[in-house]
Amino acid sequence: MLRPVLFTGAAAALAATTYASPAAAAAQIPPPDRVVIDVVAVNGSGCPAGTAAVAVAGDNTAFTVTYSDYTAETGPVSRPTDFRKNCQLGLNVHVPQGFTYAIARADYRGFAHLERGATGLERASYYFQGSANTTAVSHRFSGPVSDDWQTSDVTAADALVYAPCGVSRILNVNTELRVGAGTSDPGTTSFMAMDSTDGSVNTLYHFAWKECP
Secondary structure, eight states, X not given: OEEEEEEEHHHHHHHHHHOOOXXXXXXXXXXXXXXXEEEEEEESTTSOTTOEEEEEOTXXXXXXXXXXXXXXXXXXXXXXXXXXXXXXXXXXXXXXXXXXXXXXEEEEEEEEEEOTTOEEEEEEEEEETTSOOOOOEEEEXXXXXXXXXXXXXXXOGGGOOOXXXXXXXXXXXXXXXXXXXXXSOTTSOEEEEOOOSSSOOOEEEEEEEEEOO
């Protein structure tokens, strides 16, 4: 079961380096051979073609997804559909022989500018091809705020769902951003972004590893 953890501003920066989940602590040592991830499907208004990139950490403990055009907004010049953006990624994770993995924790980051009375929402889920869709975990924000944000979804060690051994299954990663004007001044603009033009802002997915029988 996913447990939501929400941080904003300076607390987010601190949490990114000091928070450790029980699931991460229980994970076995990653395989020594290189892990490769192929992006086999990209769909959604938050990740137009060419705006999402995936990279695996050198020590095989995690992988990152970086977006360059993922912003939901509402305001006088916004289009009616701009209040909601989403992205669905299909990832083929090539795992070294004899190992399998689960996602122990997911960290999402971005920037939010919400006027007083406006609201924001970040929602995410991930699941393996052929399995039931994991319940999405939501994090809500309220204005006024104009700062970096970070949320973390943590899976307890006894609830980790591992990819089946010896079978290739696509990992589906679904995310969504929403912004609502609420009671804010109708002449103002509020937005919530999960993107970065320089690659410094990304989402981070932490692996839990185990050896196959």
